[in-house]
Amino acid sequence: MARAGLSRERLIRAGAELADEVGFDRVTVSELARRFDVKVASLYSHLRNSADLTTGITLLALEEMADRAADALVGLAGRDALAALATAYRDYAREHPGRYAAARARLDPETAAGSAGVRHARMTRAILRGYDLAEPEETHAVRMVGAAIHGYAELESAGGFEHTPVDAGASWEWTLDALDAVLRNPPTSRPGRPSRPGRPD
Amino acid sequence: MARAGLSRERLIRAGAELADEVGFDRVTVSELARRFDVKVASLYSHLRNSADLTTGITLLALEEMADRAADALVGLAGRDALAALATAYRDYAREHPGRYAAARARLDPETAAGSAGVRHARMTRAILRGYDLAEPEETHAVRMVGAAIHGYAELESAGGFEHTPVDAGASWEWTLDALDAVLRNPPTSRPGRPSRPGRPD
DNA sequence: TCGCTTGCCTAATACTTATAGGTTGTGTCC
DNA sequence: GGACACAACCTATAAGTATTAGGCAAGCGA
Numbered sequence: 415m416a417r418a419g420l421s422r423e424r425l426i427r428a429g430a431e432l433a434d435e436v437g438f439d440r441v442t443v444s445e446l447a448r449r450f451d452v453k454v455a456s457l458y459s460h461l462r463n464s465a466d467l468t469t470g471i472t473l474l475a476l477e478e479m480a481d482r483a484a485d486a487l488v489g490l491a492g493r494d495a496l497a498a499l500a501t502a503y504r505d506y507a508r509e510h511p512g513r514y515a516a517a518r519a520r521l522d523p524e525t526a527a528g529s530a531g532v533r534h535a536r537m538t539r540a541i542l543r544g545y546d547l548a549e550p551e552e553t554h555a556v557r558m559v560g561a562a563i564h565g566y567a568e569l570e571s572a573g574g575f576e577h578t579p580v581d582a583g584a585s586w587e588w589t590l591d592a593l594d595a596v597l598r599n600p601p602t603s604r605p606g607r608p609s610r611p612g613r614p615d
Numbered sequence: 616m617a618r619a620g621l622s623r624e625r626l627i628r629a630g631a632e633l634a635d636e637v638g639f640d641r642v643t644v645s646e647l648a649r650r651f652d653v654k655v656a657s658l659y660s661h662l663r664n665s666a667d668l669t670t671g672i673t674l675l676a677l678e679e680m681a682d683r684a685a686d687a688l689v690g691l692a693g694r695d696a697l698a699a700l701a702t703a704y705r706d707y708a709r710e711h712p713g714r715y716a717a718a719r720a721r722l723d724p725e726t727a728a729g730s731a732g733v734r735h736a737r738m739t740r741a742i743l744r745g746y747d748l749a750e751p752e753e754t755h756a757v758r759m760v761g762a763a764i765h766g767y768a769e770l771e772s773a774g775g776f777e778h779t780p781v782d783a784g785a786s787w788e789w790t791l792d793a794l795d796a797v798l799r800n801p802p803t804s805r806p807g808r809p810s811r812p813g814r815p816d
Numbered sequence: 817t818c819g820c821t822t823g824c825c826t827a828a829t830a831c832t833t834a835t836a837g838g839t840t841g842t843g844t845c846c
Numbered sequence: 847g848g849a850c851a852c853a854a855c856c857t858a859t860a861a862g863t864a865t866t867a868g869g870c871a872a873g874c875g876a
Contacts, residue, residue, distance in 0.1 A: 420823075439640065444863055454864080456824050464864065520773050535778075553781040554789035557770070558763065561790070565766020566758065572721050574761070577736075580754040588755035589762070591802035601792030618841070618854060645832055655833080657855050665833065818876085825870075832863080839856070846849090 418452045422460045425450075426470035433471055433512025438519070441512075443467060468516070469525060475517035476530040479506050483537055493594040495541045500563045500590060507567035514571060518564070545597040555597055562593060619653045623661045626651075627671035634672055634713025639720070642713075644668060669717070670726060676718035677731040680707050684738055694795040696742045701764045701791060708768035715772060719765070746798040756798055763794060 428449060433441050443464050447454040461467050479502070486498040507514040521529060535556075542555050566589060569575065575582045629650060634642050644665050648655040662668050680703070687699040708715040722730060736757075743756050767790060770776065776783045 418824080442863065443865095453825060455826080455866080458865070459823065518769075518773075550781045550785065551789065553779050554786040556779075557767065557776060557783075557786045558790040558793060560775070561766030561770055562759065562763045563766070564770065565762030565764070568719075568769070569758070569762055569765065572719075575758060578754050578757075580751040582758075584751065585755040585758045588752065588802060589759040592759060592797045595800075595802050596793040596797045599796075601789060601796050621854075643832065644834095653854095654856060656835085656857080659834070660854065819874105820876100821872100821874085823870105823872080825868100827867085827869100829866085830864085832861100834861085835859085837856100837858090839854100841854080842852090844850085844852105846847100 418450050418456075420450060420452065420456065420460055422470070425457060425460055426467065426474055429467050430471045430474055430510075430513050430516070433516055434510050435512065438468075438471070438512045438515035441468060441471065468519065469521060471513065471516045472519045472521060473525075473529050475510070475513035476534070478510075478513065479503060479517055480530040480533040480537070482506060483534070487537060487541075491541075491544050493590070495544065496559070496594055496597075497590045499537060499541055500559075500593075501586075503563055504567050504570070504586065507571045511571045514567065518568070542597065545600075547597070547600060551600055555600070559593060559597075562589065619651050619657075621651060621653065621657065621661055623671070626658060626661055627668065627675055630668050631672045631675055631711075631714050631717070634717055635711050636713065639669075639672070639713045639716035642669060642672065669720065670722060672714065672717045673720045673722060674726075674730050676711070676714035677735070679711075679714065680704060680718060681731040681734040681738070683707060684735070688738060688742075692742075692745050694791070696745065697760070697795055697798075698791045700738060700742055701760075701794075702787075704764050705768050705771070705787065708772045712772045715768065719769070743798065746801075748798070748801060752801055756801070760794060760798075763790065 425446060429441055429446055432445060432449070436445075443457050443461070444454055446467070447457055457467075461470075482505075483499050483502040486502040487495055490498050521531070538556050538560060539552070542552055542559065545555070547555055566586065570582055575585070626647060630642055630647055633646060633650070637646075644658050644662065645655055647668070648658055658668075662671075683706075684700050684703040687703040688696055691699050722732070739757050739761060740753070743753055743760065746756070748756055767787065771783055776786070
């Protein structure tokens with residue numbers, strides 16, 4: 415009987431394509447077996463279980479996104495770097511919605527520590543270091559920027575912007591400008607009324 | 616045989632509690648039947664199918680969040696209103712992670728149009744109207760603020776802030792200040808930067 | 817060529833979703 | 847107060863998915 419040439423690598427890659435086609439939450443080992451024209455049990459020689467497949471897809475997506483972001487970042491700083499990183503994420507989410515959803519799935523701590531998630535965190539912080547914020551403001555900024563980027567990518571890929579006839583790309587550029595502006599001129603650490611230091615009305 | 620007193624209402628409410636306990640993606644009709652000590656088939660008199668249950672939970676969560684937000688908003692404007700709305704979402708996400716995840720699930724267009732999602736959009740826009748932005752900037756702002764709030768809530772409830780020893784509440788206040796500041800003084804057409812070749816969108 | 821490893825198989829179990837059709841509790845109408 | 851109709855819950859059944867155990871054979875190394 416001809417062999418299908420399965421391997422963990424190939425299965426996870428095919429699983430990622432499946433995720434982009436039907437959604438990450440609908441990835442099943444059964445469907446994967448069907449695509450390779452193979453019985454389900456055969457996959458269990460290469461995958462421990464169903465979760466092994468899905469976390470494999472998550473790790474793959476994190477790697478791919480980190481690679482893209484790193485490529486986009488070379489030689490850039492300031493707003494250009496921020497825009498390059500953010501747009502790498504946004505583009506990835508639009509091209510690979512299933513993989514993007516996979517990348518947002520929660521990992522257990524040890525797996526997360528060994529994943530490309532670490533590179534993402536480092537890149538974000540490196541960019542923000544260019545804005546000269548002290549701690550804890552830099553951490554605040556990392557969180558805000560991460561929230562804005564991933565929130566935007568998620569809302570957009572979930573179709574949340576389709577009700578309003580304003581170009582999503584224009585809102586994206588505006589958002590990047592806004593983030594850049596606020597990072598250059600961050601709010602005071604006092605939770606009181608903002609006095610916008612250094613900028614007259 | 617004693618009757619369990621099932622109803623669509625009760626089932627969806629119990630489903631929402633189940634979601635908060637085990638995660639929205641692990642809500643099943645089987646588990647729900649188990650909790651009511653009833654056979655699975657019995658639920659199908661009250662629910663059309665499994666999707667009927669999950670979208671019911673989504674709609675419930677959207678309603679609850681909109682009610683909370685509306686309560687928090689009375690009599691407020693400006694940064695106070697922004698903070699009230701955003702914090703209503705954040706608190707809801709922290710208290711009810713499963714329901715919050717449900718609220719972010721995608722609905723088909725007609726269902727979405729009849730959902731409390733419409734109220735959310737109206738409230739956000741009403742708050743931003745106070746910042747006196749023209750179109751399309753107001754829409755850009757709606758998208759940015761929505762992305763930042765929901766991105767933050769999601770990252771936080773996914774444990775994304777647990778690696779860094781900076782209080783998540785402090786970052787939250789800083790982020791609200793930053794959003795308020797940038798809305799008061801929005802980016803025009805790239806202040807102080809040459810216009811870059813735009814990406815075709 | 818022998819034999820061993822590995823790749824894929826059949827078979828079996830358990831759980832979830834879903835439908836069809838039966839039985840019984842209970843409120844309502846006379 | 848009894849009959850009845852409907853609603854609530856049941857049993858039985860079927861299909862899809864996840865997982866494990868054990869078997870056979872392809873094809874590489876000796």
